[in-house]
Amino acid sequence: MRALLVDPTAPAGLRLGAAPDPEPAPHQALVRVAATSLNYGEVAGVVPGAEPGAVLGWDAAGHIERAAADGSGPPVGTPVVTLGEAGGWAELRAVDTGFMGVVPDGADLGAISTIPVAGASALRALHRVGPLLGRRILVTGATGGVGRYAVQLARRGGAYVVASTGDPGARGESLRALGAHAVVGDPGEVDVPLDGVVDLVGGRQLVAAYEKLAAGGVLVAVGHSGGDDEHFAHGVLYGDQGRHDRAIVSFHLLGCRGLGRDLEWLAGEVAGGRLDAGEAWRGAWGEAGAAVAALRGRRLHGKAVLEVG
Ligand SMILES: NC(=O)c1ccc[n+]([C@@H]2O[C@H](COP(=O)([O-])OP(=O)(O)OC[C@H]3O[C@@H](n4cnc5c(N)ncnc54)[C@H](OP(=O)(O)O)[C@@H]3O)[C@@H](O)[C@H]2O)c1
Incomplete structure (x- = not known):
C-alpha cells in the first residue's frame, strides 16, 4: 500500500x-x-x-x-x-x-x-467539566482543531462560552460564529467567574484561567501548546474567599473508554450540518x-x- x-x-x-x-x-x-x-x-x-x-x-x-x-x-x-x-x-x-x-x-x-482527536477530545473534556447548562466555560487555544469543536459543543450544551485566542481581532469573528458569547486575548481578561475551563495551551494561560475559576470549578488540562511551565504564586491555591474545591485534572484521550459511540455521534452531527x-x-x-x-x-x-x- x-x-x-x-x-x-x-x-x-x-x-x-x-x-x-x-x-x-x-x-x-x-x-x-x-x-x-x-x-x-x-x-x-x-x-x-x-x-x-x-x-x-x-x-x-x-x-x-x-x-x-x-x-x-x-x-x-x-x-x-x-x-x-x-x-x-x-x-x-x-x-x-x-x-x-x-x-x-x-x-x-x-x-x-x-473528528477523532479534535472532536472526541473536546467532547470528553467537556464531559469531565460536568453539567454545562447555565454554566460559564472558557476554552483557551479556541481557534485550533480541538478548540473549535469545544466552543460549539459547550454552546450546544447550554453554557455561556468564553473563547480565548492570541489574536481576537483577526479570529474573534469566526469564534463568535461558532457560538462563543465573548472572545478574549488572554484568560486573564475574563471578567466572569468560571465553572469550567478546557485548556489547550497550558503554561501561563493555565494559571491565569485557574485563577478565574469559581468555587467547585474544574479546569481540564488537555493541551500544552505553549510549551511553558506552570508557576503558581504562593496563595493562588488557597481555598478561602470563594475559592473552595477548585480542581485541575489531567487528560489523555486514549485513556477514555467507549470512544466509538462518541465518534459515531459526532459523525452524525458533522454529516447533518449541526457541527462545523x-x-x-x-x-x-x-x-x-x-x-x-x-x-x-x-x-x-x-x-x-x-x-x-
Ligand atoms: N491530552 C490529549 O489527549 C490531547 C488531545 C487532543 C489535543 N491535545 C493537545 O491540545 C492542544 C490543542 O490541540 P489542537 O489540535 O487543537 O492544536 P492546534 O490546532 O494547533 O490549536 C491550538 C491553538 O492554541 C493556540 N496556540 C498555539 N500555540 C500557542 C502558543 N505557543 N501559545 C499560546 N497559544 C498557542 C493557537 O491559537 P491562537 O493562535 O489563535 O491563539 C492554536 O490555534 C495541543 O497541545 C495538543 O497536543 C491533547
Missing part, C-alpha cells in the same frame, strides 16, 4: 512511499482510508522523534475493506471514522472496532476525518508538508484534511 512515511530528510519529515499492508488482529477491521486529518500533537510532538519509515496518523475516515474476524464492528463497505495510535496516514488501516464509529451514508469523509468540522486546509496527501509546516508555525487555525489516494 501507499502511505505517508516518516523521513527526517524530507520537508516536514514526511514523504509518500510504499509500506507493507497492515495485518489486522481478530478484534480489528481493515479500513480503506479516504481521508485523514492532521493534529498539532502528532506533527509537532510525534513525527520529529519517530523511526524513519514509520506510518503514523491518529485520525482516518474511510470504508470497511475487511470486517473484524471476531465478528465485532460493522460489515464490509460501511463508511467509518476511526482513531488509533498510528497507521491513519495510509491507504489501509487496521483499527480496533472499539475505536470506530459508523458514518451516515454519503457524508463528506474529509470533514468526518477531523473546523476545516482550515484541504489538499492531496502528497502536499502534507505544506500543512504540517503551517500547523507547526501556528499559521493554520483549524483542521488540515488530507485526501488519501
